[in-house]
Amino acid sequence: MIRYRSTRGSAVVDLPAALEQGIAPDGGLYIPESLPEFDVSDFQDANTEVEIAERFLAPFFSGTSLAGHLSSICTQTYAFPISCTQLPPTARGQRTLLELFHGPTAAFKDVGAGFLASSMAVLRDGDPDKRPVLILVATSGDTGGAVAAAFHRRPGFEVAVLYPTGRVSERQEQQLTCWGENVTAFSVKGTFDDCQRLVKAAFADADLSVRYRLSSANSINIGRLLPQAVYYAAASLRHWRANQKKLSFVIPTGNLGNGLAAVMARACGLPIGDIVFATNANTAIPDYLRSGQVEDRDSVDTLASAMDVGRPSNLERLRNLFGEAQALNKLLSAYSVSDEGIRTTIGDVFRRDGIAICPHTATAFHVYDLLPEGLRDEQDWALVATAHPAKFERIVESVTGAGIEMPRTLADLMDKPASAVSIEPSLAELSSGLERR
Numbered sequence: 001m002i003r004y005r006s007t008r009g010s011a012v013v014d015l016p017a018a019l020e021q022g023i024a025p026d027g028g029l030y031i032p033e034s035l036p037e038f039d040v041s042d043f044q045d046a047n048t049e050v051e052i053a054e055r056f057l058a059p060f061f062s063g064t065s066l067a068g069h070l071s072s073i074c075t076q077t078y079a080f081p082i083s084c085t086q087l088p089p090t091a092r093g094q095r096t097l098l099e100l101f102h103g104p105t106a107a108f109k110d111v112g113a114g115f116l117a118s119s120m121a122v123l124r125d126g127d128p129d130k131r132p133v134l135i136l137v138a139t140s141g142d143t144g145g146a147v148a149a150a151f152h153r154r155p156g157f158e159v160a161v162l163y164p165t166g167r168v169s170e171r172q173e174q175q176l177t178c179w180g181e182n183v184t185a186f187s188v189k190g191t192f193d194d195c196q197r198l199v200k201a202a203f204a205d206a207d208l209s210v211r212y213r214l215s216s217a218n219s220i221n222i223g224r225l226l227p228q229a230v231y232y233a234a235a236s237l238r239h240w241r242a243n244q245k246k247l248s249f250v251i252p253t254g255n256l257g258n259g260l261a262a263v264m265a266r267a268c269g270l271p272i273g274d275i276v277f278a279t280n281a282n283t284a285i286p287d288y289l290r291s292g293q294v295e296d297r298d299s300v301d302t303l304a305s306a307m308d309v310g311r312p313s314n315l316e317r318l319r320n321l322f323g324e325a326q327a328l329n330k331l332l333s334a335y336s337v338s339d340e341g342i343r344t345t346i347g348d349v350f351r352r353d354g355i356a357i358c359p360h361t362a363t364a365f366h367v368y369d370l371l372p373e374g375l376r377d378e379q380d381w382a383l384v385a386t387a388h389p390a391k392f393e394r395i396v397e398s399v400t401g402a403g404i405e406m407p408r409t410l411a412d413l414m415d416k417p418a419s420a421v422s423i424e425p426s427l428a429e430l431s432s433g434l435e436r437r
């Protein structure tokens, strides 16, 4: 049985506890005490995402109350396609696009949110405490929609999504406010930091915890990380079977959850070659790899807004699992891309490869072009597409001059009636807003 220990030392728990707590009591993040070792042959006859997920995740679940439900959790999590499409070839080697945006809110965060929701639903069913679980989530855009979609209409769960008024795009706001029923959206007159502060205050509030069991589904939950490793496992296994070659990845990176999942999948023995992180102008990760110093800085606003993270929380996990900068430099690399680079790349890729990409995905394309030629040509690469371009149509259309068709799932959300409760950033207003719903 794999147990989960805090990066800060004291706590060791099983998977259900790690999922329910989100963050360890000592303020650290949960990481597996050991990683399973796989061989390609362990995945014989596993072809679909669901089948590959069941094998990959089995050791992480074994011995816990969730183990018997692994199959149904995987079926619910990987309910939408995750496709690898071939890009026009370069002089040597091939490039594929790993499309992680076919879920209900058109970004890869649907995978982690779906996994967390289906796992927590199982845990709640088996729990004698039948107070409703209140999922509180502060969002600057993508996370809130994914969490709302994943918990929508799940019996026993209420969701409160807190977002900063006027600071999310129109389409993102629609995805936060269109759910109704057990989901309440709070438009908070303040910043994203105010929303986060309010969530923390709610956790410390005695009245709320009489009425609800509080949970956060935040982006540092280990339940977001594990299911993300599965699509790297699946993409690399398929590539290995077809080409007998490892697959290397360029990954748009902000809080480092998606990128860390790839490093973990490779450490578990999956046929993954190089791993390269692409950041926007928030350069904490490339700076750390260069200097070995973790600097405390605020985030800067960029066109790839879902990656605007000044202090990536999962860096603590990465260092704890795989070592400090010197060791990490042997395992991976990271490059940053300016807004100018993002804009130019969206235009270049549209003209050269004939596809529209979102600003986050553009960082991966840009970094691929920057790689040393030898490295780029020797290996087969997958560029990771983290969101559908229609989600960021203002930016993308202004560069390409062409309209982007919305995927069906997104278009359906756009047509739904929406409502939000407007509040000042105070716990009293949040609390009475929850009471009135």
Ligand SMILES: *Cc1c(COP(=O)(O)O)cnc(C)c1O
Pocket: 107, 108, 109, 142, 143, 252, 253, 254, 255, 256, 257, 258, 259, 306, 307, 360, 361, 386, 387
């Ligand atoms: C969240 C997000 C990212 C960054 O992922 P991390 O796991 O935080 O590194 C990149 N692109 C999109 C579209 C996102 O929503």
